[in-house]
Amino acid sequence: MAEKNALYKWFDERVDLVNLEKFLRHKTVPYHRHSLWYYVGGMCLYLFIVQVITGILLLLYYKPTAEAAYESVQYIMTEVPFGWLIRSIHSYAANLFIGFVFLHMFSVFLMKGYRKPREITWITGALLLFLAMGFGFSGYLLPWNQLAYLATNVGTNFAVMVPFVGKWVLEFLRGGTEVTGATLTRFFGFHVAVLPGIATALLGAHLLFVQRQGMSVPISIEKEINAGKAKRLEIPFFPNFLYRDVVGWSLAFGLIILLSSLFPWELGEKADILKPAPPHVKPEWFFVFMYQTLKYVPKAVGVFGFAIAGGIWVLLPFFDSKSNRGEFNRLYTIIGIAAVVYMVVFTIIGYVAPGE
Amino acid sequence: MRNLTAIFLTILFASIGSASARESSCISCHLSHDWVADTTIAADFISGDIHRNMGLDCSDCHGGDSRKGFKEGDPELAMNPARGYKAPPNRAGIPNFCARCHSDIEYMKKYNPKLPTDQLKLYRTSVHGKQLYGKNDTKVAVCTDCHGIHKILPSGDSRSKVYHNNIPGTCKSCHSDPGHMRGYKYKGKPIPTDQFDEYSKSIHGILVLEKGDNAAPSCNNCHGNHGATPPNLASVSAACGECHASNRDFFNNSPHKEAWKEMGYPECEQCHDNHYIHPSSDEMLGVAAGSLCLECHDDDSKGYMAASLMKASIDSLKAALEISEATVREAEVKGVEGGQARFDLGAAKDNLTRVRAVVHTFDPKQVTEITSAGIKTAEEVQLTAKAALGDIKTRQIGLGVSLIFILFFVVALLRKIRQVDKKTDFTVGDH
């Protein structure tokens, strides 16, 4: 930006753009052979924003009642110009978002990015993962089609496993004892108000910490640098890093519109509460590994196990004292890889294994 | 002679208050075990009998003086032959007993101007009446068998044995009893006793007996009620035609009408049967095994060709509808079709319903006219649904343009990155 134009000056006089620019120029991101993973979090952020924008657009025509939901989505898909595109983008980007959040989490895990002093970044991130799954679960029901209706039935049913207050939690989720129009309205509220509110707050905290602390460098790289085997390199966030981010975002956007145009997201059949459930109801793909696991272990044990595991996962930085001391912790790397393998394998089994 | 005073009093009392509140010495005694062993007659009469509700009293049918007797403790004062008291009629006398009033137009008008007064006349023409009066056979139905004796309810009351939906059960009580029906013959053959069972399997029976639909026919719609007889050939189809009017009209203008008449075949019944109206199917038509056409039409006759042609055209309409429906469904599930196709498909489906009526013309030309119209619509609908599925070109053009834009942008950005990277020193501490 050689010649600052009038507009720049106008703003500069008011909000001190020069300072901001200086700040951006001084922000850097470590540059080494694993730095590709640093772009994944940004991708999550981008997809989150895509969801917010397309979600708001869908709200213009969507009607959250059992009588009108399916019809309104059908209307969006067939009558509103580019409605099919907006809805398909929202659906594909949602799945991509969750996929990237997982990827982000595991890459951070394997690079031990959670280690001291980034515990809070990890915790807010882990909570964001649960929120993302909540977004997926609540959004899935909104078109009020048969598949989603059945999946929601099965999914919410796990709530009764919660000790002591299970029945209450179930009714809280369903807005009654059964999945009905009341559930739809409730899920709508979760999906467009409760979850976005919490997510924005958590995301703000998450990004604030990332910003304050900068990105961590993996222990292995750190060691190489300390041993003098590698040089410490950094890439300026602006513009070098951000430009690379934008390349990724553009490619992701291309992929999303490609899928949306060639394979518009399906609508399915309208939910019919009276229709008997087909034998093999599957939840959305990111729940399948849990769903499949629950087929092999007693349900109560399984649900309890996942709750414990989830809790430990959130608080993980506090357990890995070795990494916190800056030493390489092979055990945790193995745990991380095992977790990924477990989830991938059980997801695949869930899709290829014949139903019970 | 009817007691004019009674009528006067009746009307007077009816206008003052509830008719059943009237004092009647007949009822007072007949309700009391001090006087009679069986109190049901009076109890029945005061619990909803239409005559009682209309303000009539025992003496209006039985004669005597209903105001006297109870207080005096002397039944003879009430059941006084001098005041017109007559002993109750025997079975054979019942129709005439009821007809004293029910055949009197002037009298009946006062109570129910809509009620016919020809019941006895009709009864005499019925098989029941002929048996009773011609052969002194008292096993046949008389008025009270269907209507009850002292608790007679109007036919519109759903508790009545002659309420539309109760009639099959009422007829059944004799006609399904082999013991009762033994010895009776129709056209030289014993009268069967399976009519009720057959009827209850038929669509009409199911509607009347199970669904409580009183628009569907009951026994009397074909056989008549007071004039109950086996209907003759023409009158059955007339009864069917009352509701199935268009089928009747189609049939009446068809070549079968005259031909079947000559051969002494019934009309509707010939294919659809009578008490057990079979659920009709398209397989009744055509030249495959099970087709009814083959019962008369030999291979390669004109009728055979017509049957084959009509069946084929209906089959192709059904096939077209099925394919179209499947495509529309797929389009809906995929979310590319929002109802217009289904709406249009409805019009094509109308053709199938219509042609199933028009087959009764037995005219391949009229049949194929409707089926081809239906096939045409179905195909058009399928094409639009397919177009929606195969996806509108504009989507792909838009996609292509957008992808080119993205690619262009990314390439430009990559060059920009290379450019800014060149000027950047990545080693720490140099910024």
Place this chain on the structure above:
Amino acid sequence: MADEKIPRRDAINYLLGAGIGALGAATLYPIARYIIPPPASGSGTSSVSAGKVGELKPNEGKIFKFGNAPGILILKPGGDPASALSYAAFTAVCTHLNCTVQYRTDIKEIWCACHNGHFDLNGKVISGPPPEALREFRVAIKGDEIFVSSEEA
């Protein structure tokens, strides 16, 4: 000569600017089109526009789309086209076997061609096989648009 004057850096900036512009337009166009409501009167089947005032003359009827099923709108004989009271609207699905009924100007009745079912202008069965009356819709006029709603009148 332009090549020499404009440095490479500016060329890339122009390219980049063009790319942003094109991409922005390609993104904003669908969004703008999406935001403008389509002419069809919204989703949901509880009320639809069945036609315009003046479209029907007295003693005329038309079929309109009500959800995915047909409805029939009739301007009664001698009725004032501007008054909602002059119209009658029903589901056009025959209660017998679901054929679409039509208005017969000659006999001033609703008629089903499939089996000759007749309905009066209250939807009641006059003759033929239909077992039940046609369900009636409520009619209201807003501006010059005739709205039909399935809510109880």
